[in-house]
Amino acid sequence: MPVPNRAHLVAGVLATxxxxxxxxxxxxxxxxxxxxxxxxxxxxxxxxxxxILVPAIAxxxxxxxxxxxxxxxxxxxxxKKRMPFIAANGVLVLLPCAIVLDRWAAxxxxxxxxxxxAIELLAGATNLTLMGLNIRDGLRMSGRLRLAPRSTLRAR
Ligand code: HEM
Numbered sequence: 189m190p191v192p193n194r195a196h197l198v199a200g201v202l203a204t205x206x207x208x209x210x211x212x213x214x215x216x217x218x219x220x221x222x223x224x225x226x227x228x229x230x231x232x233x234x235x236x237x238x239x240i241l242v243p244a245i246a247x248x249x250x251x252x253x254x255x256x257x258x259x260x261x262x263x264x265x266x267x268k269k270r271m272p273f274i275a276a277n278g279v280l281v282l283l284p285c286a287i288v289l290d291r292w293a294a295x296x297x298x299x300x301x302x303x304x305x306a307i308e309l310l311a312g313a314t315n316l317t318l319m320g321l322n323i324r325d326g327l328r329m330s331g332r333l334r335l336a337p338r339s340t341l342r343a344r
Pocket of ligand 1: 193248327
């Protein structure tokens, strides 16, 4: 596999896996574990979490636009349109939320903490959906994912 394709695949899947891990671990720890555990998780999400997530999203986006230079069509257009939302959501919402929650978790858990936590979970779910759709369309473009045509489904 050529380097840009490999970089795109690895970075795209890694970035999505990071957000899924942060999301699930946050819900599990908030629901089941102690405040100390929540506080520890919040610090792990910042370091090493964000240090993996932010470059992975940047590499996925950059290599994606590089791979898209010579391609056109519905799938690539949809991926291009989703990327600004993924990036803005990551940099303008997830990143500041993770940093603020890490700081606040060390001090106290008040209403503001849970309000920001809710915003972070919402932004995480949004990005998971958009990135999942980008993975699906990417796998379709690379030929790894082949769905049965609608006509075949109807005939069954
Ligand atoms: C975080 C966002 C993204 C994720 C998670 C993602 C994920 C993926 C995945 C998993 C593949 C399949 C790779 C393979 O099977 O080898 C792929 C392929 C592809 N992606 Fe993305 N992608 C993202 C953003 C973008 C963007 C912004 C573009 C630009 C339009 C793009 C363009 C492409 C192209 C052209 C392919 C097909 C490459 C080929 O033919 O091998 N991707 N993507």
